[in-house]
Amino acid sequence: MKKELTDLRLGVDNVIFSVDAQFNRLFVLLVKREQLPYKDYWGLPGTIVRQEESLEDAAYRILSEKIQLKNLYLEQLYTFSNRDQDSQVLYLSVSHFALLRYEETMLIGQNASWHSLLELPKLAFNHREILNYGYKRLRNKLEYSPIAFEVLPELFTLNNLYQLYCTILGENFSDYSNFRSRLLKFGFLTDSGTKAYVGIGRPATLYRFDPDAFAPLKDYPLLFV
Amino acid sequence: MKKELTDLRLGVDNVIFSVDAQFNRLFVLLVKREQLPYKDYWGLPGTIVRQEESLEDAAYRILSEKIQLKNLYLEQLYTFSNRDQDSQVLYLSVSHFALLRYEETMLIGQNASWHSLLELPKLAFNHREILNYGYKRLRNKLEYSPIAFEVLPELFTLNNLYQLYCTILGENFSDYSNFRSRLLKFGFLTDSGTKAYVGIGRPATLYRFDPDAFAPLKDYPLLFV
DNA sequence: ACAAAAGTGTTGACCATACACCCATGC
DNA sequence: GCATGGGTGTATGGTCAACACTTTTGT
Numbered sequence: 001m002k003k004e005l006t007d008l009r010l011g012v013d014n015v016i017f018s019v020d021a022q023f024n025r026l027f028v029l030l031v032k033r034e035q036l037p038y039k040d041y042w043g044l045p046g047t048i049v050r051q052e053e054s055l056e057d058a059a060y061r062i063l064s065e066k067i068q069l070k071n072l073y074l075e076q077l078y079t080f081s082n083r084d085q086d087s088q089v090l091y092l093s094v095s096h097f098a099l100l101r102y103e104e105t106m107l108i109g110q111n112a113s114w115h116s117l118l119e120l121p122k123l124a125f126n127h128r129e130i131l132n133y134g135y136k137r138l139r140n141k142l143e144y145s146p147i148a149f150e151v152l153p154e155l156f157t158l159n160n161l162y163q164l165y166c167t168i169l170g171e172n173f174s175d176y177s178n179f180r181s182r183l184l185k186f187g188f189l190t191d192s193g194t195k196a197y198v199g200i201g202r203p204a205t206l207y208r209f210d211p212d213a214f215a216p217l218k219d220y221p222l223l224f225v
Numbered sequence: 226m227k228k229e230l231t232d233l234r235l236g237v238d239n240v241i242f243s244v245d246a247q248f249n250r251l252f253v254l255l256v257k258r259e260q261l262p263y264k265d266y267w268g269l270p271g272t273i274v275r276q277e278e279s280l281e282d283a284a285y286r287i288l289s290e291k292i293q294l295k296n297l298y299l300e301q302l303y304t305f306s307n308r309d310q311d312s313q314v315l316y317l318s319v320s321h322f323a324l325l326r327y328e329e330t331m332l333i334g335q336n337a338s339w340h341s342l343l344e345l346p347k348l349a350f351n352h353r354e355i356l357n358y359g360y361k362r363l364r365n366k367l368e369y370s371p372i373a374f375e376v377l378p379e380l381f382t383l384n385n386l387y388q389l390y391c392t393i394l395g396e397n398f399s400d401y402s403n404f405r406s407r408l409l410k411f412g413f414l415t416d417s418g419t420k421a422y423v424g425i426g427r428p429a430t431l432y433r434f435d436p437d438a439f440a441p442l443k444d445y446p447l448l449f450v
Numbered sequence: 451a452c453a454a455a456a457g458t459g460t461t462g463a464c465c466a467t468a469c470a471c472c473c474a475t476g477c
Numbered sequence: 478g479c480a481t482g483g484g485t486g487t488a489t490g491g492t493c494a495a496c497a498c499t500t501t502t503g504t
Contacts, residue, residue, distance in 0.1 A: 007276075008233050010317070051232075052313060055306045079304040079319050081280045088277060092235070092317075094304050159456080175494060180457075182493090201455030202501035384483075403467065405484075420474095426482030427474040 007089045012059040013046035013127065015077065015095060015134030016067075018114060019151055020102040021160060024167040027102060027114035028131060030123070031066060034111065038124030044131065045112065046093065059096045066112040067105050073150075074098050078133055080126060093126075097134045099141075101151050142168055143224055146188075149209035157196050157204035158183065165224075183224070188214040232314045237284040238271035238352065240302065240320060240359030241292075243339060244376055245327040246385060249392040252327060252339035253356060255348070256291060259336065263349035269356065270337065271318065284321045291337040292330050298375075299323050302359055305351060318351075322359045324366075326376050367393055368449055371413075374434035380417050382429035383408065390449075408449070413439040 016029040030042040047062040049055060059074050077095040084091065107113065115121070117135065120128075141147045148164050158180050165173060183189060188210045195203035241254040255267040272287040274280060284299050302320040309316065332338065340346070342360065345353075366372045373389050383405050390398060408414060413435045420428035 008235055010233055010315075049315070052308075054308055054315075055304075076303065078301065079280075081319075083277075083279055090235075090274070090279075094306075157456085175496085177457075177459095177496085178494065197502080198455090200453075200503045202457075204456060382483085400467065400469085402469085402484080402486095407466085422475080423482090425476045425480075427484075429483055 007087070008092060009089055010049045010092050011046055011094070012049060012055055012062070013044045013093050013095045013130055014059055014063055014074070015044060015097045015131055016063065016100060017098070017134070017138055018100040018102040018105055019164055019167055021152065021164060022103070024163050025102075026117055026167050028117060028120075028134075029066065029112060030115050030121075032111045032113075033124055041124040042115070042121045043124035044095075044127045055094050056096075059094075065108065067100075067107055070104075072098055072100065075137075077130070077137060080130060082126070093130070095130045095134065097137055099138060099147060099151050101153075139169055146209065146214055146224075148224070152209075155192050155194065155206040155208055157206060158189075159204060161207075186214075186217065188217070232312070234314055234316050235274045236271050236316070236318050237274060237280055237287070238269045238318050238320045238355055239284055239288055239299070240269060240322045240356055241288065241325060242323070242359070242363055243325040243327040243330055244389055244392055246377065246389060247328070249388050250327075251342055251392050253342060253345075253359075254291065254337060255340050255346075257336045257338075258349055266349040267340070267346045268349035269320075269352045280319050281321075284319075290333065292325075292332055295329075297323055297325065300362075302355070302362060305355060307351070318355070320355045320359065322362055324363060324372060324376050326378075364394060371434065371439055371449075373449075377434075380419065380421075380431040380433055382421050382431060383414075384429055386432075411439075411442065413442070 014029070018027045018029070019025070020027065029045055031045045033039055033041050033043050045062050045066050047058055049058040053061070055076075056074065060069065060072070063069060063072070074096040075098065077097045080093045080095065082091050083089070102114070120131075122128075123131065142165065148161060152160060152164065159176075161183065162176055162179055165179070189207040190210045190213070192206045192208050194206045196206050197203045239254070243252045243254070244250070245252065254270055256270045258264055258266050258268050270287050270291050272283055274283040278286070280301075281299060285294065285297070288294060288297070288299075299321040300323065302322045305318045305320065307316050308314070327339070345356075347353075348356065367390065373386060377385060377389065384401075386408065387401055387404055390404070414432040415435050415438070417431045417433045419431045421431050422428045
């Protein structure tokens, strides 16, 4: 019996993205480590799984210490494992992923902050690898699922939507006018009847995402890009 | 310190598919359990991770006890977790996935066998859920990656390829002649110069998959279907 | 009137579908 | 010759990228 068991440390690490819709910036949540190893390095918010917790419990717990959560849905990414050569302890990290609204997310405490993906510090452990994996998943979800509408306000303009896609996928992923017609043709964006007046220029139609109209499409591999 | 640790049982479970190219059948590898719980039920080949093993080691070890492995590449699927309400032990199952050639795979021992997906017995634990997850991944990989060529013989006809897709994705996923031209247009199938003479009818051209010609395409989301 | 931003339309190239049809072989 | 399966071609309709154009606002 003893032979079959192994010394384990089970942890969770979270790759939490947020999009600043106003200034078109993509952020990831990092925490400054206060303990060894990698003291004073930045890393992903993670923790050891405690007695009586599930994996998801642990992931939500550590996040709730760093940011205010509401309606946060975590998705499992991948399980990274690594056995320490000296101690023979097997370290397991089950990583999770989420996308939030930057404007609605309050940070708690001093040691957590949003970092642009364009200027990342050196990260602790293999967190850079986990982050890259999460970023790949983010872009993938944006193309194949309606994740964008979870992070936009209830009413949004097509330009808001387009900017969000640009921020995550990069400029020139698609022509704006073609993006418009493709999205409108799907039929799950309904005209709210109101307009967005923002200074000079023609006011933009405010749309609303209609989950019921989207539902029948959800099993098809429709491309948003 | 004690408070942070949790009673853990770490296991791996494998969803191993094989395709019988000759008779167009898709199989999954199941093992008849000899111990409690779920004694005499069929289940996925899995094991507890031992001292000094990595996750992958354990996955390959249990498979090597059931089938002859050669060039088997396992891909991680998902980590299922479940805490026992009575003992408070946290059970973790890191599942893996692979696709093999039925014709080249020798089973070892009496308690492992191939089962058609169309007539599955009741499975132990949550193995039905894991299997469904793996099946979804299999179909997905077939559409977006050249996994089919790992499982076909070195020389194959376009009809062999088409039959393989039919077996996994179901009939009528695409017209045969359109499937032909789409695949040939990619340019990574090279005419071997030889023909397959199988009884009556015009002999079919034998093709070979060219990894070098495929390489530049690998980062594009090309659709095989 | 003019600039700015939203929104529409047009064009040509490409691609998918559903077939019809031709080709090479065994009997 | 003819059945059988391999392989090619084609007409239609749709989709996509690029870009020109029109509309509605503030100043």
